[in-house]
Amino acid sequence: MTTFDAQQSPARKPGEAVTSATTGYPTPAWRKAYREGSRPDLRVPYREVVLTNGKTVPLYDTSGPYTDAAYEPDVRRGLPPLRDSWIRQRGDVEEYDGREARPEDDGIKHTAPRGGDLRNLDAVFPGRARRPLRGRDGVAVTQLAYAKRGIVTPEMEFIALREGLEAEFVRDEVARGRAVIPLNVNHPEVEPAIIGTNFLVKINANIGNSAVTSSIEEEVEKMTWATRWGADTVMDLSTGRNIHTTREWILRNSPVPIGTVPLYQALEKVDGKAEELSWEVYRDTIIEQCEQGVDYMTVHAGVLLRYVPMTARRKTGIVSRGGSIMAAWCLAHHQENFLYTNFEELCDILASYDVTFSLGDGLRPGSIADANDEAQFAELQTLGELGRIARERGVQVMIEGPGHVPMNKIKENMDLQKEICDEAPFYTLGPLTTDVAPGYDHITSGIGAAMIAWWGTAMLCYVTPKEHLGLPNRDDVKTGVITYKIAAHAADLAKGHPGAQAWDDALSDARFEFRWQDQFDLALDPETARAFHDETLPAEPAKTAHFCSMCGPKFCSMKISQKIREEHGDGSTAVATDAGFDAEAVAGMAAKSEEFAASGNRVYLPLAD
Ligand SMILES: C[C@H]1O[C@@H](n2cnc3c(N)ncnc32)[C@H](O)[C@@H]1O
Numbered sequence: 227m228t229t230f231d232a233q234q235s236p237a238r239k240p241g242e243a244v245t246s247a248t249t250g251y252p253t254p255a256w257r258k259a260y261r262e263g264s265r266p267d268l269r270v271p272y273r274e275v276v277l278t279n280g281k282t283v284p285l286y287d288t289s290g291p292y293t294d295a296a297y298e299p300d301v302r303r304g305l306p307p308l309r310d311s312w313i314r315q316r317g318d319v320e321e322y323d324g325r326e327a328r329p330e331d332d333g334i335k336h337t338a339p340r341g342g343d344l345r346n347l348d349a350v351f352p353g354r355a356r357r358p359l360r361g362r363d364g365v366a367v368t369q370l371a372y373a374k375r376g377i378v379t380p381e382m383e384f385i386a387l388r389e390g391l392e393a394e395f396v397r398d399e400v401a402r403g404r405a406v407i408p409l410n411v412n413h414p415e416v417e418p419a420i421i422g423t424n425f426l427v428k429i430n431a432n433i434g435n436s437a438v439t440s441s442i443e444e445e446v447e448k449m450t451w452a453t454r455w456g457a458d459t460v461m462d463l464s465t466g467r468n469i470h471t472t473r474e475w476i477l478r479n480s481p482v483p484i485g486t487v488p489l490y491q492a493l494e495k496v497d498g499k500a501e502e503l504s505w506e507v508y509r510d511t512i513i514e515q516c517e518q519g520v521d522y523m524t525v526h527a528g529v530l531l532r533y534v535p536m537t538a539r540r541k542t543g544i545v546s547r548g549g550s551i552m553a554a555w556c557l558a559h560h561q562e563n564f565l566y567t568n569f570e571e572l573c574d575i576l577a578s579y580d581v582t583f584s585l586g587d588g589l590r591p592g593s594i595a596d597a598n599d600e601a602q603f604a605e606l607q608t609l610g611e612l613g614r615i616a617r618e619r620g621v622q623v624m625i626e627g628p629g630h631v632p633m634n635k636i637k638e639n640m641d642l643q644k645e646i647c648d649e650a651p652f653y654t655l656g657p658l659t660t661d662v663a664p665g666y667d668h669i670t671s672g673i674g675a676a677m678i679a680w681w682g683t684a685m686l687c688y689v690t691p692k693e694h695l696g697l698p699n700r701d702d703v704k705t706g707v708i709t710y711k712i713a714a715h716a717a718d719l720a721k722g723h724p725g726a727q728a729w730d731d732a733l734s735d736a737r738f739e740f741r742w743q744d745q746f747d748l749a750l751d752p753e754t755a756r757a758f759h760d761e762t763l764p765a766e767p768a769k770t771a772h773f774c775s776m777c778g779p780k781f782c783s784m785k786i787s788q789k790i791r792e793e794h795g796d797g798s799t800a801v802a803t804d805a806g807f808d809a810e811a812v813a814g815m816a817a818k819s820e821e822f823a824a825s826g827n828r829v830y831l832p833l834a835d
């Protein structure tokens with residue numbers, strides 16, 4: 227039988243289900259290094275950029291063990307369980323048998339169409355057997371519960387070293403609910419990271435299959451690829467085949483927290499019929515995913531029955547998948563959202579695994595015309611209320627935000643969210659600042675993302691060039707991640723995060739000193755920087771040349787600037803004169819001046835007819 231997997235990965239043989247992880251850094255100048263903490267098993271990874279002048283620049287690193295030259299990756303076994311002893315040493319978790327895996331977890335019906343079992347048996351995760359953990363007697367084993375009790379966990383110390391801050395500060399931000407550390411006790415492979423407005427801005431990359439395309443292998447590769455370029459978390463938004471197994475492969479191999487929208491899998495379990503959903507099916511799915519190790523879950527509990535009519539006159543209705551599913555359920559039963567009515571029980575389940583809530587914006591605007599409308603802000607009020615209930619019960623909380631919002635309406639979103647949601651971390655999709663550029667929505671949204679992050683958004687959910695058009699592939703994932711790293715870092719700079727500017731300064735120095743190799747290596751994407759440079763000046767001597775093909779040797783302003791400094795010191799006492807330039811440069815400038823005069827000395831030229 228032909229499956230999509232077979233079409234997508236023709237080279238795969240039985241028994242070789244998944245083999246790929248992207249290993250190694252994109253340039254030999256990046257080296258994995260570690261900062262040692264207070265105990266031998268507390269080693270915080272970072273990336274060291276080794277420059278040609280002998281200096282090194284330390285950078286935050288999300289790529290996991292795959293980029294450590296001493297590590298031998300084996301995606302069939304999974305990553306080492308870094309946090310296992312930290313979790314067990316606290317003495318508050320118990321191992322138990324766990325929920326039995328069922329065929330429907332992977333979308334397999336008892337009566338499979340055309341008589342076949344649709345499960346790709348090659349794909350079952352072959353790694354070590356494990357029994358799930360949970361808080362003993364249902365106790366909250368969350369970083370929030372520990373923080374409130376004044377405990378600095380090894381995870382908090384790890385984060386403090388990673389961010390260059392005091393561990394006590396980390397604890398205090400978590401205790402106040404102003405930051406979250408999404409780390410399920412069943413996901414010991416993760417290198418701890420924090421999401422909060424007073425920390426480095428984080429970015430999330432969405433991956434996952436759909437009913438139309440992609441294989442487990444591709445999704446594992448997208449995950450390692452996304453984290454290699456800097457994704458701080460990854461959401462598996464699979465809605466196609468093998469949902470459970472795809473997620474198992476991703477979790478066991480992921481060095482970053484994994485988020486999901488459990489409602490998608492619950493809907494698969496009822497054959498895609500929203501009205502057949504129930505709290506029981508949803509609850510079962512939540513437990514399945516808690517036991518697997520999902521670190522944070524989008525829950526669309528703020529889509530209340532009475533808010534649904536508020537979307538009736540919108541240009542684009544409800545664009546959130548989860549939001550549209552819950553709205554359909556509420557209307558079909560004329561009952562209140564079961565996520566809202568069972569919210570306390572949901573909190574208690576999440577608390578016993580330390581799964582963080584990402585309270586979903588099911589009524590976010592999906593077009594510029596719908597931005598900041600009544601439905602959107604009504605839901606935000608409810609998310610604020612639910613956030614307080616969750617934290618009260620020890621569960622960590624983030625709040626999801628929009629969407630499609632023009633630049634003049636972005637700040638109001640951040641201001642309202644802070645006020646309504648008690649400064650809980652805001653996690654926004656973009657926002658996209660215009661609707662007119664399908665194919666370039668990483669840019670329309672990167673603009674909004676930079677703005678909202680500057681004003682305090684803690685994590686940015688990326689948007690790829692494929693948004694509104696199709697499922698992103700590996701290249702789209704990279705483009706999305708790099709775009710969002712730019713937005714996040716631009717915000718870190720604007721917020722004055724200590725240390726953020728050192729990276730820019732190092733790159734600017736390399737640029738001004740014509741250390742081309744260092745300029746490439748300090749880039750977010752060294753491969754592209756080098757390739758663009760080499761497109762016009764590929765020869766080795768060009769790597770030390772004092773110009774590039776943009777201006778050429780005679781018009782290189784940085785070369786001219788250097789010369790000024792050599793001949794006139796820093797120039798502060800110089801009188802305006804062209805004596806410091808070489809004859810060629812002076813001639814070049816004169817030619818440009820004549821060209822300008824010939825055009826009538828006008829800066830804006832009339833349009834050609
Ligand atoms: C909420 C956002 O999630 C993204 N999204 C939904 N499903 C997937 C997937 N399988 N892969 C990547 N992104 C996805 C879309 O960009 C949507 O706008």
Ligand SMILES: Cc1ncc(COP(=O)(O)O)c(N)n1
Binds near residue numbers: 487588626627
């Ligand atoms: C920032 C962010 N990321 C993912 C989702 C889930 O998607 P959906 O609401 O469409 O189900 C969301 N609501 N917000």
Ligand code: SF4
Binds near residue numbers: 545695
């Ligand atoms: S992205 Fe495609 S599938 Fe998703 S809501 Fe838009 S049109 Fe529908």
Ligand SMILES: [Zn+2]
Binds near residue numbers: 545
């Ligand atoms: Zn959209």
